[in-house]
Amino acid sequence: MSDTDAVLFANEAFYRAFADRDEDAMDDLWSASEQIACLHPGWGPLFGREEVLSSWTAIIRNPDSPPILCHDAHAHVYGETAYVICFEEIAGNFLVATNVFVREGRVWKMVHHQAGPTSVRPEVEDNGPAGPVN
């Protein structure tokens, strides 16, 4: 698997963890050894595993959290670090996201996520995991 494919796989695992409401998977895919951060749309910056992962736990445990689809993921790899740009489809609305990863051994771990609104639609209809059926 190329580095690009491995990064896109890690990116897909992030959306799969969200779709499956899998707290353990979400915890595992974020780096435990590097500094991490997260910028949820409209929120202030979150720093560190406690702040970042508790935010995802709250989102995952909220039964009103809508399904999410990932579209048009592009990976840029710079040696041991990479980021993915993709669209997120949430209840018919679209966000654009930056997901930053670092290589840790054989896997790529997430260290940062930012999502924000966009007025543009993705080119590809669906290249990510389906969300849960509520």
Added chain:
Amino acid sequence: MSDTDAVLFANEAFYRAFADRDEDAMDDLWSASEQIACLHPGWGPLFGREEVLSSWTAIIRNPDSPPILCHDAHAHVYGETAYVICFEEIAGNFLVATNVFVREGRVWKMVHHQAGPTSVRPEVEDNGPAGPVN
């Protein structure tokens, strides 16, 4: 100068180029050898130097572009790559931004920028360059 300080310096140069409406500086601070991308708030993803830099040229040349202030910049360095999270104050509104840099020789070059809305205010009133007086 530590890596963290050097990355924060590169981040400040980005906002300085914007504030000074310095197209050459803006062109120079983005990597010319790596893939680059940009997510302006509300826009679709831009990829490559032509798309990214023409967007900044258009913004810089627009006399109605408001001044911008950078607040609360935090740098996370991962070897040869780094990102900065900061607030952007634009005409009394606040955005949060992710700026990704790669080390090229002695300097850090920008490879990605995303900014999006936030409901939170920065903790520090001003730690970035002032924008132009229109």
